[in-house]
Amino acid sequence: MVDEADVEATFAVRITSARPVTLWAVTLLGDAIHTMSPGRGDGANIALRDAQNLTAALARAAAGEVSLAEAKRAYEIDMLDYGFAAVAESLTNPFSGRLSAPAPRNDVR
Numbered sequence: 001m002v003d004e005a006d007v008e009a010t011f012a013v014r015i016t017s018a019r020p021v022t023l024w025a026v027t028l029l030g031d032a033i034h035t036m037s038p039g040r041g042d043g044a045n046i047a048l049r050d051a052q053n054l055t056a057a058l059a060r061a062a063a064g065e066v067s068l069a070e071a072k073r074a075y076e077i078d079m080l081d082y083g084f085a086a087v088a089e090s091l092t093n094p095f096s097g098r099l100s101a102p103a104p105r106n107d108v109r
């Protein structure tokens with residue numbers, strides 16, 4: 001595959017991985033907090049998971065179920081756990097896992 005690559009059509013991509021952090025004043029999601037090697041195809045998917053979870057947390061605060069600070073903290077504790085687990089996985093197994101063939105879809109005609 002490397003021998004047959006069109007070198008003129010390739011470009012370098014700078015890969016970085018985030019270091020674990022603790023909670024702080026602002027809240028973050030996606031690559032802003034847990035950027036990782038793209039080989040496993042996890043980054044955008046986890047950014048979307050963050051967005052869904054943060055939206056749900058803010059909705060709970062807006063409904064008066066929890067305070068805004070509690071909602072933010074709950075989102076961050078969960079996100080830091082699965083986000084940095086994915087960063088660690090991307091460092092130890094950068095090209096395995098999520099890139100396996102998708103399950104066949106029976107609903108597509």
Ligand SMILES: Cc1cc2nc3c(=O)[nH]c(=O)nc-3n(C[C@H](O)[C@H](O)[C@H](O)COP(=O)(O)OP(=O)(O)OC[C@H]3O[C@@H](n4cnc5c(N)ncnc54)[C@H](O)[C@@H]3O)c2cc1C
Nearest residue numbers: 013029030031032036038039040041042043044045046047
């Ligand atoms: C080569 C490659 C392949 C990848 N393949 C996959 C894959 O198959 N599956 C997968 O899940 N993930 C993949 N990823 C990772 C994925 O692209 C990222 O994890 C995802 O885009 C992160 O989304 P984000 O919204 O957090 O950040 P971004 O997509 O980086 O969005 C941030 C946005 O903010 C804008 N911005 C920055 N600064 C400012 C500012 N000051 N003011 C206003 N706007 C600003 C930027 O222009 C950008 O549009 C890949 C990454 C790379 C590099």
